[in-house]
Amino acid sequence: MEFDFEAILQTFMAECEEHFAKMEEALVALEANPDNDKLLEAIFRGAHTLKGNSASLGYPKVAGFAHVFEEMLQRFRNRTLPVTQERITLLLRSLDAMRQMVPEAIAGGDELQPQHVELLNQLASGEPEEPTTAHHRQPGDAPGQPLGRSQADAAVSMERVGTIRVDTQKLDRMLNLAGEIAIAQGRLRQAIEQSGNEKNEALEAQDQVERLSLELQENIMKVRMVPVGPTFRQYIRTVRDVAQDHGKSALLILEGEDVEVDVSVIEHLKDPLTHMIRNALDHGIEPPETRKARGKDPCGTISLKAFHEGANIIIQVSDDGAGLDRKKIIERATLIGTVAEPEKLADQELYRMIFEPGFSTADAVTDLSGRGVGMDVVRRNIEALRGSVSVDSERGKGTTITMRLPLTLAIIEGFGVGIGEDTYVLPLHAVSECIEMPVSERSHGRPQGVINLRGEPLPYVRLRNWFELTSSRPDRENIVVVELDGAKAGLAVDSLQGARQTVIKSLGDQFRDIPGISGSAIMGNGRVALILDVSALMREVIRSQGNRSAHSALANHSGNGAPANTNSAQYH
């Protein structure tokens, strides 16, 4: 068998990156908790593994550097060298150097670059020779102010979890196959049942295979879900470095690190998060003196939160900084001239302008931000994921940017309904109950109507009419009661098929703009069912009415006058 060195190198590089990331995180945490031995051990282990792996693959340059790195850590361990901010910075810079060295070594470079030799000498002496940042902490700042609150978690995450990297396309193919197997099994079951032999052994075996393949399918789908924690934690270092370089002090708080999201969603989140965090540091968080003068904690807080809301994941970046400057945005908007009278816009609408390309209110372009590119990138990335982004701000108190994303691009908990021969899938979270169509409403068969639901008026729409289906209406119909922002509405269908986990299939570009249809799914019989976007569907129904009566019926019922939820999840 061919010895696949390429594959080994790939693994090596991936592993190195994993170690670098973990060590980086632990180093930043160590800076805040110099006495935490667990963290130190974790960094030490990482360095040691790196050294071993590089040496065994024949990269003495990396191994040698890692050895000196390890030596310095050893002195931390023996308490012969105290942990200081400068030394942590040196170690972080050395990590970056190793990051560069690995590909160099693989490409065949055995010589250390001069700046790396310089670092090596400093590591050996344990004394950072020149301060790496122009900034020194303000006297009033608490020394060793923690920069990340994830230390405990960081230590936990150091426990090595065996991981492999898999191309998501391969997973998709596996998922497709698993689905097709399920369909073939459905046919097989039918054939066995029709063979007439009851208490059939084949049927029992079939049951078992069906269970197993369902489990397989679920497992493949779960593989796609990854916690946001590791992605979030990368920003601990970003915040530390950027804040130090710019004479600011900031703390990154992470929340909801366990929240799992589809791996393809994560990939698209990285750039937007970087831009938002840099923006928060540059435009949001004020310098410590200013903060003190304003009666705030000199150390600013940036928080990165993830949580679920229905079938969505919400990711929020907030800072307790200066907030958006309405006046500046108006000035800038007038200058660009995209809006006729920006001063008349409500805050929300005005703030949305920061997502326009070329829109920056920064007085000066810094290396951090101000070129007016960042927020445009944020919006485009989020919209590519069929999500939405909004901004909330209060002058002097801070800014919160909220991104709302579909939890996964792959699965939803669906509720199947039948109309004639066709099946439609509603997102289960939107369904609140199902009732039989009252006799009084059966006869007329109008496209829409109102029924009495426990004393409350419930407007409903017949999906058969709405979708212009030609099949004939059965005697018995059902109404699925859906709830949007507390407002209820009914969808009249023929039959109810119950809840099922549904793999979302893209409908492709041809069907991108059909309101109310968010994707499709393949049913057990091999047919395609359409997945409905209930909020978009109801919006269209209300809009096509061209009057406000249906709308107000919805709104009054909710008691808060909120319009139908505009958060529509699409899975094209």
Add this chain to the structure above:
Amino acid sequence: MNTKENTFDQTQYLTFQLAGEEYAVGILQVREIITYGTLTKVPHTPPSIRGVINLRGNVVPVVDLGLKFGLATSPVTDRTCIVIVEANINENPTVMGVIADSVSQVISMSENDILPAPAFGTRVRIEFLRGMGKSGDKFVLVLDIDKVLSADDLAPTVPGGTPSEPGAVATL
């Protein structure tokens, strides 16, 4: 028989029957041919989009060229099938199905065998044609499947006016 040099320029085409006329599509764009199965109709799409099918786990739209070209629709028979093609739509390779009353054969034609379509007289709009192919003593209509399938009239239709601004979805 063709000489070797000649066969070099030959391209193969799949021909199929539609409303009594013979059409051809370059074989390199044909993925497979499947029997006509149950289609799922997608609401608010033009009639020429007959629906979507499950092609081994992928959802593929199926277009009725008869309806699109304004020809009479033929009833579904045993011979009705769906030709799965890979069209290049707005620079994106897109897999779509096309309904054929029946699939005829694979023929070889060189570029010389394909004559420009006349300015009028064909039942199909001239921009959808690459030309008239000579196959024996008959003409087949050689389709430019990319153009046929990227045409705007395959865009969704929305009840009650224009679709809501996509941007409007993102507010809130």
